[in-house]
Amino acid sequence: MIGSSLREDGREYNELRPLKIEVGVLDRADGSAYLEVGGNKILVAVYGPRESYIRRLLKPNTGVIRCRYNMAPFSVDDRKRPGPDRRSSEISKITADALRPALMLENYPRSMVDVFIEVIEAEGGTRCAGITAASVALADAGIPMKDIVVGCAAGKVNNEIVLDLSEVEDKEGQADLPLAIMPRTGEITLLQSDGDLSESEFSKALELAMDGCMQVSEIQKEALRKKYTDE
C-alpha cells in the first residue's frame, strides 16, 4: 500500500482539499470573503466596528466581537431546518473565541464588530473554513489584528492520521481534531477533539493540523494581497 492513496478522494494523508478564497465580494459589508474548500462554500460578512444597540454587551475599555454561524437549509443533502440550533450556537461561540485573541479593539471602546458566517454548501470542516474566511473578512474590513487566524482540522480515518477531513471521512472516521492558530507565533486559539486518539496519535494529528494551517495561511495572505494588486 505504500505510495498509493489511502483516502477515498485520492488525496495523500497530508494533502489539503483544493482551496479558493476571494476577498471583498459584498459591497454593503465593511469586509467580506468567500471561501471554497472541497465541496464547502462559505460566505462571510463583517460589519463594524459600529455602535452597538445591545447595551449589555458593550465594554467601556474595548470593542467586542460577535459571531453568527448559520447553515443554509439547502447546504446539506437532507434539508436542514432553518434557524439556530445546538450545533450552530456552539460554532458561533467557538468562532468568536477563536478570533478574539487576534483582534486589537482597544481603540474602539463601546463598539461592536459583527461577523456573519453563512454556509451555502457544506462538506465537512465548515467550522475551520468559517474561521479561516472570517479572519480574512476582518482584515478586509480594516480591523486592527495581531495576526490572521487560520483554521484547519486533522483526524483519524482507517487507523491513519490524515489532514483536512471531508464529510465522509468525518462521519466514518475515528477522530476529528479542529484547530485554529495565529500563524506568526503559532499560538492556538481553538482546539477541539472528537473521537478516540492515543497520546502519540494526538500529537501527530496536532502537528499535521498545524502544518495544514500554515499552508492555508499562505493562501489567505495571497487572497488579501490580490484584492489590491490585480486591477
Added chain:
Amino acid sequence: MDNNAYGDFMIYVDNKDLVIPGQILADDEFYPGRGTFKDSGNICSSVMGLVSLRNKKIRVIPLKSKYVPKKGDVVIGKISDVKFSMWELDINSPYSGMLPAFEVFGREKKELNKVFDIGDVLFLRVVEVDEVKKAKLGLKGRGMGKFKGGVIVDITPTKVPRLIGKKGSMINMIKDKTKCNIVVGQNGLVWVSGDKEMENITKDIIKLIEAEAHTSGLTDRIKNKLTLIIDGEEAVEEEDFDDYFDDQLEKPKLQNFKDELEQEELEEKKNDDKDFIDSYKEIKKQNKKDNKNSLSVGKSNTNFYSILNKKDDY
C-alpha cells in the same frame, strides 16, 4: 526609499509596500507608529495597508478604516435624534456625535426641531471628545451649518487626503470640471451640490478615486476621465511634475499631516502659540494676497485646506 540608509537594522519592507495584518515589518530598532505594534522584538503591521517609512519611524496607512472622532476635525453629520437640549448626529463612525443647543443659540431658548430636524445634514467641527469617544460638536467656523440640497457620498476616511490631493489639487480639479460645490468631511462623508447630472458624475468619480487611491498617477487619469465624460474628448497630455510628486510622496504625508505638523512644531519651536483659527485667518489673508482664492468655492473653505496651506508656508 533605500534600505541601505538604515545600516545594520533589519527591515523587511519598502516604502509604500502593501502589507497585511501580522506581517513582520522590521526589528525594534525602528519606532512603531500608527497601524503597527511591537511583538517579541519585531514591529508588525496590525492592519492591511501601505507602509510609510520616515526617520526610522514605521507606519502603516490603512486601506479601509472607520472614523474615530478627534478634536478639531471637521465632519459632516446627519441628525438622527432631537432631544431636550441637544441634537444627536450620525457622523459615519462607531460613535455618535452630539450638538448641544447652546452651541447654536447661546443663551436663547428656542425650539430645537424648528432649527434642525431629523434627517438634516450639517457641516460641523468636533469640539471635544471624551474618554468613551463621545464627540461633542459645534458650529463655530466658516461655512459651518446646514446643507441645502446636494447629495452625500461616503468614502473610507483614510482616503480623504487622496481625494483632496496635494494642496487640494484633486478636489479643485474636480470642482473646476464639474462646476459642483464639494465639501469633504474628515469622517469620509462628501457633500456634492450642483447640476443633477454633474452630481452623478462627481459621485462616480469620487467612488473611483476611493477604489484606486493606492495607485499612482491618479490625478492625471481622473482628469482625463472627467474631460472625456464632460467635454467628450481626451485631454491634451501635459507633463505635470507636480502631480507626479503628489502621487509618489504626498499620500502618506497627507495622511497624518496633523501629527507631522505637531511634530514639526515641536521640533522647530515655531508658531506654537498659534491655534488653528489664527493660522487659518492668516492663510486666508495670504491667499487673497496671492490671488489663489480658488479654494473657496461656495461654502467649501474649511480648516482642512488651510492646514494643508499652512504646511506649505513653512
